[in-house]
Amino acid sequence: MTDNGFNTPAENSCDANSSGANVNENPRYALYFAPIHNDAWWNAGMHWLGRDAATNLTVAQPGVANGSSANLHQLTTDARRYGFHATLKAPFRLENGFSEAHLVAMAHSFSSLQNAFEVKDLGVHRLGNFLALQTTDPASKQQISALAMRCVRYFDLLRAPPTKAELTKRRKTTLSDRQEALLAQWGYQYTEEEYRFHLTLTDSLVSQDKEFAAAIRRAAEKCFSTAVATTKPFMIDGLTIFKESFPGAAMTIWKHFPFRPAPDATSIAGPDFPQQGRLFFVVGPSGVGKDALLQWVQARLPEETNVVFSQRCVTRPAHASEVHHVMTSDQFFQAEQGGAFSMTWQANETRYGIPRGIEADLKAGKDVVVNGSREYVPQLRQLFPNATVIWIVASPDIIRRRIENRQRESGVALENRLLRSVAFGANQDENIIYIDNSGPIDIAGSQLADIFSAKT
Missing domain, CATH: 3.40.50.300 (P-loop containing nucleotide triphosphate hydrolases)
Incomplete structure (x- = not known):
């Protein structure tokens, strides 16, 4: 579906990202999981949100009992812009001195060491004020949280500090002292123990009455029913980089990096991170x-x-x-x-x-x-x-x-x-x-x- 970019040479330009251009106009990159290799889940996700993040094409959304697709379109505005995904490392700009080629090289090396794994008991749940696909399986939660933290740590070298506007947006909701500390350290507050694996399905439902919110949830469960019922397991099997070309642009799939096949009982655990070069x-x-x-x-x-x-x-x-x-x-x-x-x-x-x-x-x-x-x-x-x-x-x-x-x-x-x-x-x-x-x-x-x- 996308070019994996493995043959892109690393750059050592002296002026990479250091031309003095407005940092707010630089692209943003996000490290996501997107089930692009699992047709049932991907098709359900892009239809629910109304956009295919791989092609950036609009897709017809399902109707909602006691409502319409127009209501759903309005309630998925932000989620649609970011695309069907689960966050591993939140959107960031590249720090001065680093290029897209460096991001690609690191992503290739990192992904080549990660093992694919199954996520069990995935379904539609309420997370705070919005709906999301989540797992209720403790072992799956633990594996995904560990993967996300490896992404956060390994790629943080490339991350430019968030802008004032980005910090303001992060603080739209009141943050705890711990979340403020995580925001200062990683540029995002929902990391480490605050991380919650989820694939966002709606924007906030706070202003919706209970009856319509329930109808939205039933519609989501119906949309994903085929994927939930499939005998093919839901696999975390790769790292996908989404790119926002300019502020407010839709996040689109840019590069995909597959993980190694899921290990069997005889497999020997390997390193989580690439060995540092000399x-x-x-x-x-x-x-x-x-x-x-x-x-x-x-x-x-x-x-x-x-x-x-x-x-x-x-x-x-x-x-x-x-x-x-x-x-x-x-x-x-x-x-x-x-x-x-x-x-x-x-x-x-x-x-x-x-x-x-x-x-x-x-x-x-x-x-x-x-x-x-x-x-x-x-x-x-x-x-x-x-x-x-x-x-x-x-x-x-x-x-x-x-x-x-x-x-x-x-x-x-x-x-x-x-x-x-x-x-x-x-x-x-x-x-x-x-x-x-x-x-x-x-x-x-x-x-x-x-x-x-x-x-x-």
């Missing part, structure tokens, strides 16, 4: 051939590699000797203030930034290679304690010749760069891997490729 921080003095070495390795790793090479953002014009995203000083400052970088440093009056998207790549289980700075290693170890530092070295004569050959500096600038090259010597450290690049590039390149390709 971070490789490659450093070395100017002229050591670090950029050429990384390009050599990147060109020779297999296409199906799990290694991502982060592109640096640099306030220096492009040059054949290195590959980077060029930014002006003002652009860099705006991106930095907007939180688009995981790391920043300055050298030779040039600013360097590593896009924050590497954090999503690591959570998705990808290994990330960063072209780094020797001076930044102490800060790196504070931010990423498990990072592997790889220090490229070469003889002083080789370094001088390479710097002169690339013709990027001359005169005083050249001498200053040569002085800086020896200012931070490769002091022996058992926590650092050293590779000598004084000889042919394939020798050091093969060593580096072997490190990146090694299995943990």
Whole structure:
């Protein structure tokens, strides 16, 4: 029904979501369960609400005794806009520095580890002031609540803080102190012990008389009677991302990620979250051939590699000797203030930034290679304690010749760069891997490729 997007490459754009555009106009994404693989439940749900969230087409709604489909249409206005679903993680905007590709990569990695499971005793019930499909089975409730909390925790890295308007909407009803704390922590108050699994069927019924509210419930039970009576179990079998393209737009199905088949009695439980990827921080003095070495390795790793090479953002014009995203000083400052970088440093009056998207790549289980700075290693170890530092070295004569050959500096600038090259010597450290690049590039390149390709 929808493209699963598994082949979408992860992005490491320096200015992803950091252009200064009005945050209120950015799309919102929600992590939902939607029974799109279960025809009886999906068909009943879209007919009841009057909209197919997969195609965004209007669907005729059933009539209601003592009323009409027009009454039902009015009483399902909000529910229809959000589509037939159960919330796992409430709608959110992407934080600066993250892209849709990061969301897709994380969703793919997360869903590949989740087991499908059956929900028993699902039926129409009153939940607060509205009707919803809910389960009365304690074991099913526990499984779904655990899944929802895994979604909340794992994907929260990508969530931008709610806007003032969104907070106001969340507080339309009076919140308890605990709900306020959950809202502050997760951007949504109905998480952890406050979570209630449900597929919303109506808006508030408070203003309806008891007779008509009862008629609405009977109509809902009739609409879902075929699905309830089916011998096919109701399965939580995937994660579906719904997207709201602009404020007030209908939430539509954007990507679907299937779970693993339900395990049998002999299955061994696996991890709930993807294993964190490895971070490789490659450093070395100017002229050591670090950029050429990384390009050599990147060109020779297999296409199906799990290694991502982060592109640096640099306030220096492009040059054949290195590959980077060029930014002006003002652009860099705006991106930095907007939180688009995981790391920043300055050298030779040039600013360097590593896009924050590497954090999503690591959570998705990808290994990330960063072209780094020797001076930044102490800060790196504070931010990423498990990072592997790889220090490229070469003889002083080789370094001088390479710097002169690339013709990027001359005169005083050249001498200053040569002085800086020896200012931070490769002091022996058992926590650092050293590779000598004084000889042919394939020798050091093969060593580096072997490190990146090694299995943990």
